[in-house]
Amino acid sequence: MQIENKYDYIIAGAGCAGYSLLYHLLQDPFLCKKKILVVDTNFNKGNDRTWCFWEDTDGPFESIVCKKWSNIEVLKGRMQRLLPTAPFEYKMIQGIDFYQYISAFAKGFDNVEWIASKILSIDAADVGARVNWEGGAANANYVFSSINGERIQSTLWQHFKGNVVEFDDAVFDKSVARLMDFNVPQMDATAFMYLLPLTDKKALVEYTLFSPNILETAEYDLVLNAYMEAHYKGQAYSIVHTEQGAIPMTTKKMTSTINNVISIGTMGDAVKASTGYAFQFIQKQTQQIVKQLKLNQTLDASVHYTRHQFYDAVLLYILEHKKMEGDEIFARIFKKNDAATVFKFLSNTSNLIEDIRIMLSLPTQIFLTAAIKVLFRR
Numbered sequence: 600m601q602i603e604n605k606y607d608y609i610i611a612g613a614g615c616a617g618y619s620l621l622y623h624l625l626q627d628p629f630l631c632k633k634k635i636l637v638v639d640t641n642f643n644k645g646n647d648r649t650w651c652f653w654e655d656t657d658g659p660f661e662s663i664v665c666k667k668w669s670n671i672e673v674l675k676g677r678m679q680r681l682l683p684t685a686p687f688e689y690k691m692i693q694g695i696d697f698y699q700y701i702s703a704f705a706k707g708f709d710n711v712e713w714i715a716s717k718i719l720s721i722d723a724a725d726v727g728a729r730v731n732w733e734g735g736a737a738n739a740n741y742v743f744s745s746i747n748g749e750r751i752q753s754t755l756w757q758h759f760k761g762n763v764v765e766f767d768d769a770v771f772d773k774s775v776a777r778l779m780d781f782n783v784p785q786m787d788a789t790a791f792m793y794l795l796p797l798t799d800k801k802a803l804v805e806y807t808l809f810s811p812n813i814l815e816t817a818e819y820d821l822v823l824n825a826y827m828e829a830h831y832k833g834q835a836y837s838i839v840h841t842e843q844g845a846i847p848m849t850t851k852k853m854t855s856t857i858n859n860v861i862s863i864g865t866m867g868d869a870v871k872a873s874t875g876y877a878f879q880f881i882q883k884q885t886q887q888i889v890k891q892l893k894l895n896q897t898l899d900a901s902v903h904y905t906r907h908q909f910y911d912a913v914l915l916y917i918l919e920h921k922k923m924e925g926d927e928i929f930a931r932i933f934k935k936n937d938a939a940t941v942f943k944f945l946s947n948t949s950n951l952i953e954d955i956r957i958m959l960s961l962p963t964q965i966f967l968t969a970a971i972k973v974l975f976r977r
């Protein structure tokens with residue numbers, strides 16, 4: 600059969616992972632000439648999410664970082680732990696800036712085509728793979744897919760609703776990112792307020808939970824309103840933006856089993872199971888793919904290595920089986936370690952000594968028992 604449309608690469612889904620891969624491909628002097636098709640239902644997502652992450656250098660998206668912090672704090676009961684993050688900085692990028700930055704950059708390449716349509720299936724083909732969407736289809740040597748995120752099954756979710764609030768007067772300390780304030784209703788989960796001041800008058804205030812069940816919007820609002828009332832009593836503010844979402848916390852594999860279809864992003868297991876952070880893992884994953892394509896190597900999109908995956912599984916086991924309260928675990932980790940060590944541990948870049956230092960912050964009996972359970976479950 601004659602194939603009408605044949606591409607080198609089809610990027611199925613243009614969210615964080617799809618756009619990241621496109622960006623890194625187009626940065627390469629050889630791969631930027633490949634015939635690329637990008638398919639997504641919606642190229643006008645607006646500012647649907649903000650991404651925060653830490654870095655100790657300027658990354659590829661430094662020019663669109665909208666805010667950075669060099670201090671974080673963690674609160675639980677009377678504990679108020681203020682931690683300098685050096686050599687790292689905690690950074691924020693707005694979704695809309697990211698999408699616009701990469702699509703503007705890609706517009707300079709005639710070899711990149713765009714189709715706004717719903718993908719119906721991705722199948723194996725004699726050579727490469729085939730993508731079928733409403734109104735058309737095409738083949739490619741490789742398909743990089745981040746679609747179907749909504750079909751993920753996970754026992755535990757990181758779910759949240761956040762408001763960007765703006766006051767008339769200065770009320771925030773804009774130099775400190777409040778990473779976790781556990782002094783909120785725990786709702787039989789691990790729950791905290793995440794407060795990121797953008798200016799001294801404006802901040803993202805997000806109620807976040809790790810639990811099996813996602814809440815109704817009104818339930819997040821109740822806690823958010825009570826928090827604002829308790830901390831900024833009687834001071835008027837307006838809500839200028841909201842974000843809501845759920846990120847799977849699982850070590851179960853979700854990747855495609857079809858040859859030449861490479862799962863990326865959440866579907867490519869890029870999310871760190873124990874924290875929900877994914878942005879930097881997605882950068883690592885997509886840069887790794889570009890390097891492998893360039894060297895004509897077998898593509899391997901995995902970014903979490905065995906040792907750190909094991910720690911994730913142990914922590915999830917403890918949270919799922921309620922062997923220890925999550926707020927207690929994170930409070931102890933931040934109380935006994937500096938931010939840089941914790942960041943390295945959570946980025947899978949800590950060495951064994953640093954791992955042991957983190958583990959010694961926690962009750963050995965509980966973690967050892969959980970580790971044995973996880974080992975035998977495998």
Ligand SMILES: Cc1cc2nc3c(=O)[nH]c(=O)nc-3n(C[C@H](O)[C@H](O)[C@H](O)COP(=O)(O)OP(=O)(O)OC[C@H]3O[C@@H](n4cnc5c(N)ncnc54)[C@H](O)[C@@H]3O)c2cc1C
Nearest residue numbers: 612613614615616640648650651718844864865876877878
């Ligand atoms: C609100 C929110 C905030 C987050 N904040 C952070 C953070 O601060 N730090 C961090 O590290 N991680 C964060 N995450 C986690 C993670 O970084 C994001 O979920 C990230 O967007 C995952 O990238 P992705 O490409 O896998 O999925 P997405 O970005 O969701 O992209 C998937 C794309 O596929 C498209 N698509 C889906 N189905 C189809 C179909 N059938 N046909 C065509 N197109 C389709 C969608 O339109 C979408 O554009 C956050 C997640 C959410 C939801």
